[in-house]
Amino acid sequence: MRNFFTFCLFVFSAFIYGQTSDAAPANYKVIDYLTYPYKYLDKDFKIKISDKTFQESVVKNQFIASRVIGKKYTDSLSVVLMAEFGNWEQSRLAQFKISYGWERVGAHLLISAEDAKNLGKRYEQVYPYKMSVFLRDEKNHDAYLKTLFQNLRKELFLLTGDKKVDNLSISKLMDEANRKSPDRIKLYLATQFEKEHGRKPKDSEIGKSCGRNDCCQTRTPD
Template sequence: MKKITLTLMLYFTIASFFSQTVNDKKIDRINYLKNRRKKIDSLKKIDFLSKEYKYLNKNFSINIDSITFNKGVKDFKFISERINKYSDSLGVVLMIEMKDWNALRIAEYRITYQWKKIGYYIWESEENSKKLGENLGFTHPYRFYEYLYNESINSEFKLDLVEKLKKRLETKLNTAIKTNSYKEFFNLTFKESEQRKLAMELYYEKKGVKNHKH
């Protein structure tokens, strides 16, 4: 009887230990994700388009010597065979500049943002999107994106644009559209953009992917 009791005590002790270990790991994971989110939220507040870079000019053209660049490739474990285009090289340069993968991703996304993508939000061609943006004083497409999503900007142009897009959306979806924010509205126009859907179809077709959702 004593042997059974000792065995049970040992079992429950071990079970309690492993349970506590699992709980500690869960807590560590939760804290890690919270801190990561806080860090990313902080990085998103940085204006990477106006930031001064050592190896990028104001037009984001790369100006770096091969020794420094190749050292960055090695130090940050980039795969040199996969560095084939501007965005690949830009990633290396940004990592050399900031030494942070999250900062790199956010900055690269904004710097390489295209007028074509603006067209997915406002249902215009790439050319017309650029013209509209430049008429508003934007030399970079991401600035137009910021303008669209800024809840405090209610310019005549923006209100007129939203009203026209709203009518086109309602005709397309055959239902009344009611949104509570610019973010919600432009997320919807992006989702329903036929240009975007076609671009995704072509992309997945090229990749040989079938039955995908876009």
């Protein structure tokens, strides 16, 4: 009986999902979402959607209104992209690439967002996501970038003390730097503190556990 109930629930959920989301086109993974001619975003990815269309997307795609209306840009962007594409696969992929910022590129290199942006200008990369892809391909590495990554290995080793850093591929080196980035971790913990306590933390409070098992300062970013 339980198995039958579970099956019925699955079928019902699939039906509901099918009513609110179209299938993504076969080529959706290879579309360039950073130069895509959006109806509801301008060339700088600023939202240009009518309130009526936005509200319709909230209802049709079963967003929780209190979590997306009047909230941060990324929440509104989710609604807008679903109005644009009508399917979750494209919407999530487009949002990931649009929202990929210079802060994230910097975390992959253990440098500031401003330095990452300047590095992008040096190699004529306008979009942070594309800069990350560019850096991961060693064929693009000139003498400057080779030195940059040599220094990154040294810095990451000093940060972690892990000898495996010497043998990581460029892509895995960037991912490990992102995981261990002190600036990224500090920002994450500050965000967790503000969510938990309703105020911005003092520098002395960041990373300091209050002793509770679920202390916001003992959490780790993805």
